[in-house]
Amino acid sequence: MRLLVCGGAGFIGSTFARLRLLEHGDEVTVLDKLTYAGREENFHDFASAPGFRFLRGAIEDPEALAGAIAAAEPEAIVNFAAETHVDRSIAEPNAFVKTHALGTYVLLEAAREHGLRYLQVSTDEVYGSIEAGTFTEDSPLRPSPPYSATKTGADLLVQSYFHTYGLPATICRGSNNFGPHQYPEKLIPLMILNALHGDPLPVYGDGKQVRNWIHASDFARAIGCVLERGAAGEVYNAGGPDELANIDVVRRILELTDADESLIEHVTDRPGHDRRYSLSSSKVRALGWEPRVRFAEGLERTVEWYRENAWWWEPIRSGEYRAYYQRQYGRALS
Ligand code: NAD
Numbered sequence: 001m002r003l004l005v006c007g008g009a010g011f012i013g014s015t016f017a018r019l020r021l022l023e024h025g026d027e028v029t030v031l032d033k034l035t036y037a038g039r040e041e042n043f044h045d046f047a048s049a050p051g052f053r054f055l056r057g058a059i060e061d062p063e064a065l066a067g068a069i070a071a072a073e074p075e076a077i078v079n080f081a082a083e084t085h086v087d088r089s090i091a092e093p094n095a096f097v098k099t100h101a102l103g104t105y106v107l108l109e110a111a112r113e114h115g116l117r118y119l120q121v122s123t124d125e126v127y128g129s130i131e132a133g134t135f136t137e138d139s140p141l142r143p144s145p146p147y148s149a150t151k152t153g154a155d156l157l158v159q160s161y162f163h164t165y166g167l168p169a170t171i172c173r174g175s176n177n178f179g180p181h182q183y184p185e186k187l188i189p190l191m192i193l194n195a196l197h198g199d200p201l202p203v204y205g206d207g208k209q210v211r212n213w214i215h216a217s218d219f220a221r222a223i224g225c226v227l228e229r230g231a232a233g234e235v236y237n238a239g240g241p242d243e244l245a246n247i248d249v250v251r252r253i254l255e256l257t258d259a260d261e262s263l264i265e266h267v268t269d270r271p272g273h274d275r276r277y278s279l280s281s282s283k284v285r286a287l288g289w290e291p292r293v294r295f296a297e298g299l300e301r302t303v304e305w306y307r308e309n310a311w312w313w314e315p316i317r318s319g320e321y322r323a324y325y326q327r328q329y330g331r332a333l334s
Protein backbone atom coordinates (compact mmCIF):
# COMPACT_ATOMS: atom_id res chain seq x y z
CA MET A 1 0.00 0.00 0.00
CA ARG A 2 0.97 3.64 -0.39
CA LEU A 3 0.31 5.31 2.96
CA LEU A 4 0.29 8.88 4.20
CA VAL A 5 1.10 8.58 7.91
CA CYS A 6 0.31 11.81 9.74
CA GLY A 7 2.08 12.27 13.08
CA GLY A 8 4.51 9.54 12.07
CA ALA A 9 7.49 11.19 13.79
CA GLY A 10 6.03 10.45 17.21
CA PHE A 11 6.24 7.36 19.40
CA ILE A 12 3.52 5.11 17.94
CA GLY A 13 3.41 6.63 14.45
CA SER A 14 7.12 5.91 13.91
CA THR A 15 6.63 2.36 15.25
CA PHE A 16 3.84 1.92 12.69
CA ALA A 17 5.91 3.45 9.85
CA ARG A 18 8.81 1.08 10.63
CA LEU A 19 6.51 -1.95 10.71
CA ARG A 20 4.73 -1.12 7.44
CA LEU A 21 7.95 -0.30 5.58
CA LEU A 22 10.14 -3.12 6.78
CA GLU A 23 7.63 -5.95 7.34
CA HIS A 24 4.90 -5.19 4.78
CA GLY A 25 6.87 -3.43 2.03
CA ASP A 26 4.48 -0.48 2.00
CA GLU A 27 5.44 2.96 0.70
CA VAL A 28 5.26 5.34 3.66
CA THR A 29 5.18 9.13 3.54
CA VAL A 30 5.23 10.75 6.98
CA LEU A 31 3.69 14.21 7.37
CA ASP A 32 4.54 15.65 10.77
CA LYS A 33 4.68 19.13 12.30
CA LEU A 34 7.57 18.14 14.60
CA THR A 35 6.15 19.47 17.84
CA TYR A 36 8.26 18.88 20.97
CA ALA A 37 7.15 15.20 20.74
CA GLY A 38 7.93 14.62 17.06
CA ARG A 39 11.53 13.70 16.26
CA GLU A 40 13.43 12.71 13.15
CA GLU A 41 15.60 10.61 15.49
CA ASN A 42 12.65 8.19 15.55
CA PHE A 43 13.43 7.30 11.90
CA HIS A 44 17.11 6.62 12.63
CA ASP A 45 16.97 2.98 11.54
CA PHE A 46 14.75 3.36 8.44
CA ALA A 47 15.18 6.93 7.14
CA SER A 48 17.00 5.66 4.04
CA ALA A 49 14.80 2.61 3.42
CA PRO A 50 13.29 2.50 -0.10
CA GLY A 51 9.72 3.81 -0.10
CA PHE A 52 10.17 6.14 2.89
CA ARG A 53 9.65 9.89 2.68
CA PHE A 54 9.42 12.54 5.41
CA LEU A 55 7.68 15.90 4.95
CA ARG A 56 7.42 18.50 7.67
CA GLY A 57 3.98 20.09 7.93
CA ALA A 58 0.87 20.48 10.05
CA ILE A 59 -2.32 18.49 9.37
CA GLU A 60 -4.38 21.66 9.83
CA ASP A 61 -2.46 23.32 6.96
CA PRO A 62 -4.36 22.47 3.72
CA GLU A 63 -1.40 23.47 1.51
CA ALA A 64 1.09 21.28 3.33
CA LEU A 65 -1.41 18.44 3.14
CA ALA A 66 -2.06 18.95 -0.58
CA GLY A 67 1.71 18.84 -1.19
CA ALA A 68 2.03 15.63 0.80
CA ILE A 69 -0.83 13.99 -1.09
CA ALA A 70 0.64 15.03 -4.44
CA ALA A 71 4.04 13.59 -3.46
CA ALA A 72 2.78 10.38 -1.87
CA GLU A 73 -0.23 9.56 -4.08
CA PRO A 74 -1.54 7.55 -1.12
CA GLU A 75 -4.32 4.97 -1.06
CA ALA A 76 -4.98 5.71 2.60
CA ILE A 77 -4.35 8.31 5.29
CA VAL A 78 -3.52 7.01 8.77
CA ASN A 79 -3.77 9.79 11.34
CA PHE A 80 -1.63 9.61 14.48
CA ALA A 81 -1.06 13.38 14.66
CA ALA A 82 -2.16 14.64 18.06
CA GLU A 83 -1.19 16.41 21.23
CA THR A 84 -1.03 13.40 23.53
CA HIS A 85 -0.18 14.34 27.10
CA VAL A 86 -3.09 14.64 29.52
CA ASP A 87 -1.22 16.92 31.98
CA ARG A 88 -0.34 19.38 29.19
CA SER A 89 -4.01 19.41 28.10
CA ILE A 90 -5.01 20.38 31.64
CA ALA A 91 -2.42 23.17 31.78
CA GLU A 92 -2.89 24.49 28.20
CA PRO A 93 -5.73 22.99 26.10
CA ASN A 94 -5.35 25.34 23.09
CA ALA A 95 -3.20 23.15 20.81
CA PHE A 96 -5.38 20.12 21.61
CA VAL A 97 -8.47 21.83 20.20
CA LYS A 98 -6.63 23.03 17.10
CA THR A 99 -4.93 19.77 16.17
CA HIS A 100 -7.75 17.39 17.06
CA ALA A 101 -10.71 19.43 15.78
CA LEU A 102 -9.34 21.56 12.92
CA GLY A 103 -6.55 19.14 11.95
CA THR A 104 -8.87 16.14 11.71
CA TYR A 105 -11.38 18.20 9.70
CA VAL A 106 -8.71 19.25 7.16
CA LEU A 107 -7.57 15.63 6.77
CA LEU A 108 -11.13 14.36 6.31
CA GLU A 109 -11.85 16.97 3.65
CA ALA A 110 -8.70 15.94 1.75
CA ALA A 111 -9.61 12.24 2.04
CA ARG A 112 -13.06 13.04 0.65
CA GLU A 113 -11.71 15.15 -2.21
CA HIS A 114 -9.17 12.51 -3.29
CA GLY A 115 -11.30 9.42 -2.58
CA LEU A 116 -8.87 8.02 0.03
CA ARG A 117 -9.43 5.52 2.80
CA TYR A 118 -9.01 7.05 6.24
CA LEU A 119 -7.99 5.56 9.60
CA GLN A 120 -8.16 7.63 12.79
CA VAL A 121 -5.92 6.52 15.65
CA SER A 122 -7.79 7.03 18.88
CA THR A 123 -7.73 6.17 22.55
CA ASP A 124 -9.56 4.28 25.30
CA GLU A 125 -9.78 7.64 27.12
CA VAL A 126 -12.85 8.58 25.03
CA TYR A 127 -14.88 6.17 27.22
CA GLY A 128 -13.75 7.79 30.49
CA SER A 129 -13.01 5.79 33.64
CA ILE A 130 -14.42 2.35 34.52
CA GLU A 131 -14.36 0.88 38.07
CA ALA A 132 -15.07 -2.74 37.03
CA GLY A 133 -15.52 -4.60 33.74
CA THR A 134 -14.26 -3.50 30.32
CA PHE A 135 -15.30 -1.03 27.64
CA THR A 136 -16.60 -2.28 24.31
CA GLU A 137 -16.98 -0.24 21.12
CA ASP A 138 -20.63 0.38 22.13
CA SER A 139 -19.83 1.88 25.55
CA PRO A 140 -20.94 5.49 26.03
CA LEU A 141 -18.37 8.22 25.34
CA ARG A 142 -17.60 10.06 28.61
CA PRO A 143 -14.20 11.71 28.23
CA SER A 144 -12.69 13.51 31.25
CA PRO A 145 -9.75 15.88 30.48
CA PRO A 146 -9.43 18.21 27.47
CA TYR A 147 -7.11 15.68 25.77
CA SER A 148 -9.80 12.99 25.79
CA ALA A 149 -12.68 15.38 25.03
CA THR A 150 -10.98 16.71 21.91
CA LYS A 151 -9.99 13.19 20.81
CA THR A 152 -13.65 12.22 21.21
CA GLY A 153 -14.71 15.21 19.10
CA ALA A 154 -12.32 14.07 16.37
CA ASP A 155 -13.77 10.53 16.46
CA LEU A 156 -17.32 11.89 16.11
CA LEU A 157 -16.27 14.01 13.14
CA VAL A 158 -14.71 10.95 11.47
CA GLN A 159 -17.95 9.01 11.99
CA SER A 160 -19.97 11.91 10.57
CA TYR A 161 -17.90 11.77 7.35
CA PHE A 162 -18.75 8.08 7.00
CA HIS A 163 -22.47 8.61 7.68
CA THR A 164 -22.85 11.80 5.63
CA TYR A 165 -20.45 11.40 2.72
CA GLY A 166 -19.78 7.65 2.73
CA LEU A 167 -16.06 8.23 3.41
CA PRO A 168 -14.47 4.79 3.96
CA ALA A 169 -13.21 5.60 7.46
CA THR A 170 -12.34 3.42 10.46
CA ILE A 171 -11.26 4.23 14.01
CA CYS A 172 -8.83 2.20 16.13
CA ARG A 173 -8.79 2.97 19.88
CA GLY A 174 -5.78 1.85 21.87
CA SER A 175 -5.07 1.49 25.57
CA ASN A 176 -1.89 2.81 27.28
CA ASN A 177 1.12 2.18 25.03
CA PHE A 178 4.70 1.60 26.15
CA GLY A 179 8.01 0.73 24.49
CA PRO A 180 11.10 2.40 22.95
CA HIS A 181 11.02 6.02 21.64
CA GLN A 182 8.28 7.22 24.04
CA TYR A 183 8.72 10.85 25.10
CA PRO A 184 9.70 10.95 28.78
CA GLU A 185 6.72 13.03 29.93
CA LYS A 186 4.72 9.74 30.06
CA LEU A 187 4.69 7.52 33.15
CA ILE A 188 7.01 4.68 32.11
CA PRO A 189 9.91 6.55 30.43
CA LEU A 190 9.69 9.36 33.01
CA MET A 191 10.08 6.87 35.86
CA ILE A 192 12.85 4.92 34.09
CA LEU A 193 14.94 8.04 33.41
CA ASN A 194 14.35 9.49 36.89
CA ALA A 195 15.34 6.16 38.48
CA LEU A 196 18.51 5.99 36.35
CA HIS A 197 19.41 9.56 37.43
CA GLY A 198 18.46 9.17 41.12
CA ASP A 199 15.64 11.76 40.78
CA PRO A 200 12.44 11.29 42.85
CA LEU A 201 9.63 9.31 41.16
CA PRO A 202 6.46 11.49 41.34
CA VAL A 203 3.45 9.17 41.85
CA TYR A 204 0.11 10.99 41.55
CA GLY A 205 -2.17 10.50 44.58
CA ASP A 206 -2.27 6.98 46.01
CA GLY A 207 -0.82 5.42 42.83
CA LYS A 208 -3.64 2.87 42.69
CA GLN A 209 -5.00 4.06 39.34
CA VAL A 210 -5.04 1.19 36.88
CA ARG A 211 -3.89 1.30 33.26
CA ASN A 212 -4.28 -1.38 30.57
CA TRP A 213 -0.79 -1.67 28.98
CA ILE A 214 -0.16 -2.50 25.33
CA HIS A 215 3.25 -2.63 23.65
CA ALA A 216 3.45 -0.04 20.84
CA SER A 217 4.40 -2.78 18.33
CA ASP A 218 1.15 -4.59 19.18
CA PHE A 219 -0.92 -1.42 18.79
CA ALA A 220 0.82 -0.74 15.45
CA ARG A 221 -0.11 -4.27 14.30
CA ALA A 222 -3.72 -3.76 15.39
CA ILE A 223 -3.90 -0.53 13.36
CA GLY A 224 -2.47 -2.35 10.33
CA CYS A 225 -5.04 -5.10 10.77
CA VAL A 226 -7.93 -2.59 10.90
CA LEU A 227 -6.52 -0.81 7.86
CA GLU A 228 -6.41 -4.06 5.88
CA ARG A 229 -9.50 -5.85 7.15
CA GLY A 230 -11.69 -3.42 9.11
CA ALA A 231 -15.16 -2.53 7.82
CA ALA A 232 -15.81 1.09 6.82
CA GLY A 233 -17.61 3.10 9.48
CA GLU A 234 -16.57 0.75 12.31
CA VAL A 235 -14.64 1.33 15.53
CA TYR A 236 -12.13 -1.27 16.80
CA ASN A 237 -10.68 -1.31 20.33
CA ALA A 238 -7.14 -2.61 20.84
CA GLY A 239 -6.38 -3.19 24.51
CA GLY A 240 -3.23 -4.75 25.94
CA PRO A 241 -3.13 -8.10 27.75
CA ASP A 242 -2.20 -6.70 31.19
CA GLU A 243 -3.66 -4.26 33.71
CA LEU A 244 -1.52 -2.83 36.49
CA ALA A 245 -1.77 -0.18 39.19
CA ASN A 246 0.70 2.67 38.64
CA ILE A 247 2.47 2.01 41.92
CA ASP A 248 3.20 -1.58 40.84
CA VAL A 249 4.63 -0.36 37.53
CA VAL A 250 6.86 2.10 39.43
CA ARG A 251 8.05 -0.58 41.89
CA ARG A 252 8.98 -2.90 39.02
CA ILE A 253 10.93 -0.08 37.32
CA LEU A 254 12.86 0.48 40.57
CA GLU A 255 13.79 -3.24 40.61
CA LEU A 256 14.85 -3.23 36.95
CA THR A 257 17.03 -0.12 37.41
CA ASP A 258 18.48 -1.22 40.80
CA ALA A 259 17.13 1.98 42.35
CA ASP A 260 15.83 2.44 45.88
CA GLU A 261 12.13 2.51 46.95
CA SER A 262 12.87 5.70 48.89
CA LEU A 263 12.86 7.54 45.51
CA ILE A 264 9.05 7.14 45.38
CA GLU A 265 7.33 10.44 46.21
CA HIS A 266 3.53 10.68 46.37
CA VAL A 267 2.61 14.08 44.88
CA THR A 268 -0.66 16.01 44.39
CA ASP A 269 -3.06 14.05 42.23
CA ARG A 270 -3.91 14.99 38.61
CA PRO A 271 -7.20 16.99 38.58
CA GLY A 272 -10.14 14.75 37.52
CA HIS A 273 -7.77 11.76 37.33
CA ASP A 274 -9.41 8.73 35.62
CA ARG A 275 -9.18 5.79 38.01
CA ARG A 276 -9.11 2.85 35.64
CA TYR A 277 -9.08 2.08 31.90
CA SER A 278 -9.85 -1.33 30.45
CA LEU A 279 -10.64 -2.30 26.86
CA SER A 280 -12.27 -5.37 25.39
CA SER A 281 -10.57 -6.22 22.07
CA SER A 282 -12.75 -9.09 20.83
CA LYS A 283 -13.79 -7.20 17.68
CA VAL A 284 -10.23 -6.65 16.43
CA ARG A 285 -9.27 -10.16 17.57
CA ALA A 286 -12.00 -11.43 15.23
CA LEU A 287 -10.04 -9.78 12.39
CA GLY A 288 -7.04 -11.96 13.29
CA TRP A 289 -5.07 -9.69 15.66
CA GLU A 290 -3.71 -10.63 19.05
CA PRO A 291 -1.13 -8.99 21.28
CA ARG A 292 2.31 -10.65 21.28
CA VAL A 293 4.11 -8.81 24.11
CA ARG A 294 3.23 -9.30 27.77
CA PHE A 295 3.89 -6.37 30.09
CA ALA A 296 6.59 -8.02 32.23
CA GLU A 297 8.79 -8.94 29.28
CA GLY A 298 8.06 -5.69 27.38
CA LEU A 299 8.95 -3.55 30.39
CA GLU A 300 12.26 -5.32 30.88
CA ARG A 301 13.16 -4.70 27.22
CA THR A 302 11.99 -1.08 27.43
CA VAL A 303 14.20 -0.37 30.46
CA GLU A 304 17.10 -1.96 28.58
CA TRP A 305 16.41 0.23 25.53
CA TYR A 306 16.47 3.45 27.59
CA ARG A 307 19.69 2.30 29.32
CA GLU A 308 21.37 1.70 25.96
CA ASN A 309 20.06 4.69 24.00
CA ALA A 310 21.11 7.80 25.91
CA TRP A 311 21.82 9.41 22.49
CA TRP A 312 18.02 9.43 21.99
CA TRP A 313 16.92 10.90 25.32
CA GLU A 314 19.85 13.07 26.38
CA PRO A 315 18.92 15.97 24.05
CA ILE A 316 15.35 15.82 25.43
CA ARG A 317 16.34 15.67 29.06
CA SER A 318 18.74 18.59 28.67
CA GLY A 319 16.34 20.71 26.56
CA GLU A 320 12.79 22.17 26.78
CA TYR A 321 11.72 19.14 28.83
CA ARG A 322 13.59 20.53 31.87
CA ALA A 323 11.42 23.66 31.88
CA TYR A 324 8.28 21.55 31.37
CA TYR A 325 9.30 19.32 34.29
CA GLN A 326 9.87 22.31 36.55
CA ARG A 327 6.41 23.74 35.66
CA GLN A 328 4.60 20.42 36.05
CA TYR A 329 6.33 19.06 39.17
CA GLY A 330 7.51 22.25 40.88
CA ARG A 331 11.08 20.97 41.09
CA ALA A 332 14.12 20.72 38.85
CA LEU A 333 15.59 17.56 37.37
CA SER A 334 19.09 16.70 38.51
P1 NAD B 1 3.36 11.45 20.41
O1 NAD B 1 3.07 12.63 21.26
O2 NAD B 1 4.60 10.64 20.66
O3 NAD B 1 3.43 11.88 18.86
C1 NAD B 1 2.50 12.74 18.28
C2 NAD B 1 3.06 13.14 16.92
O4 NAD B 1 2.10 13.98 16.26
C3 NAD B 1 4.36 13.94 17.01
O5 NAD B 1 5.28 13.46 16.06
C4 NAD B 1 3.93 15.37 16.69
O6 NAD B 1 4.96 16.15 16.12
C5 NAD B 1 2.79 15.11 15.73
N1 NAD B 1 1.83 16.23 15.65
C6 NAD B 1 1.21 16.85 16.69
N2 NAD B 1 0.40 17.81 16.22
C7 NAD B 1 0.51 17.80 14.87
C8 NAD B 1 -0.10 18.54 13.84
N3 NAD B 1 -0.97 19.51 14.10
N4 NAD B 1 0.23 18.24 12.56
C9 NAD B 1 1.12 17.25 12.26
N5 NAD B 1 1.73 16.53 13.21
C10 NAD B 1 1.42 16.79 14.51
O7 NAD B 1 2.07 10.55 20.47
P2 NAD B 1 1.85 8.97 20.46
O8 NAD B 1 1.89 8.49 21.84
O9 NAD B 1 2.70 8.37 19.43
O10 NAD B 1 0.31 8.93 20.00
C11 NAD B 1 -0.04 8.81 18.62
C12 NAD B 1 -1.54 8.67 18.49
O11 NAD B 1 -1.99 7.53 19.23
C13 NAD B 1 -2.33 9.86 19.04
O12 NAD B 1 -3.41 10.11 18.19
C14 NAD B 1 -2.82 9.38 20.40
O13 NAD B 1 -4.00 10.02 20.77
C15 NAD B 1 -3.02 7.91 20.13
N6 NAD B 1 -2.90 7.03 21.31
C16 NAD B 1 -1.80 7.10 22.12
C17 NAD B 1 -1.68 6.20 23.19
C18 NAD B 1 -0.50 6.23 24.14
O14 NAD B 1 -0.52 5.55 25.15
N7 NAD B 1 0.58 6.96 23.84
C19 NAD B 1 -2.71 5.28 23.43
C20 NAD B 1 -3.81 5.24 22.58
C21 NAD B 1 -3.89 6.12 21.51
Ligand code: DAU
Nearest residue numbers: 084085086123124125175176185186187202203204209246
Ligand atom coordinates in the same frame (compact mmCIF):
# COMPACT_ATOMS: atom_id res chain seq x y z
O1 DAU C 1 -5.05 5.35 27.74
C1 DAU C 1 -4.45 5.80 26.57
C2 DAU C 1 -3.77 7.11 26.87
O2 DAU C 1 -2.64 6.79 27.66
C3 DAU C 1 -3.33 7.86 25.62
O3 DAU C 1 -4.47 8.20 24.87
C4 DAU C 1 -2.55 9.13 26.02
O4 DAU C 1 -2.07 9.78 24.86
C5 DAU C 1 -1.38 8.70 26.88
O5 DAU C 1 -0.70 9.85 27.33
C6 DAU C 1 -1.85 7.88 28.07
O6 DAU C 1 -2.59 8.69 29.02
P1 DAU C 1 -2.37 8.51 30.61
O7 DAU C 1 -2.76 9.75 31.27
O8 DAU C 1 -2.94 7.23 31.08
O9 DAU C 1 -0.76 8.31 30.59
P2 DAU C 1 0.41 8.93 31.50
O10 DAU C 1 1.66 8.22 31.10
O11 DAU C 1 0.41 10.40 31.52
O12 DAU C 1 -0.01 8.43 32.95
C7 DAU C 1 -0.22 7.07 33.24
C8 DAU C 1 -0.69 6.99 34.68
O13 DAU C 1 0.39 7.36 35.53
C9 DAU C 1 -1.82 7.92 35.02
O14 DAU C 1 -2.68 7.29 35.96
C10 DAU C 1 -1.14 9.12 35.66
C11 DAU C 1 0.05 8.49 36.36
N1 DAU C 1 1.24 9.34 36.46
C12 DAU C 1 1.72 9.92 35.32
C13 DAU C 1 2.83 10.74 35.37
C14 DAU C 1 3.35 11.39 34.11
C15 DAU C 1 1.87 9.53 37.67
O15 DAU C 1 1.45 8.97 38.71
N2 DAU C 1 2.96 10.35 37.73
C16 DAU C 1 3.47 10.98 36.63
O16 DAU C 1 4.46 11.72 36.76
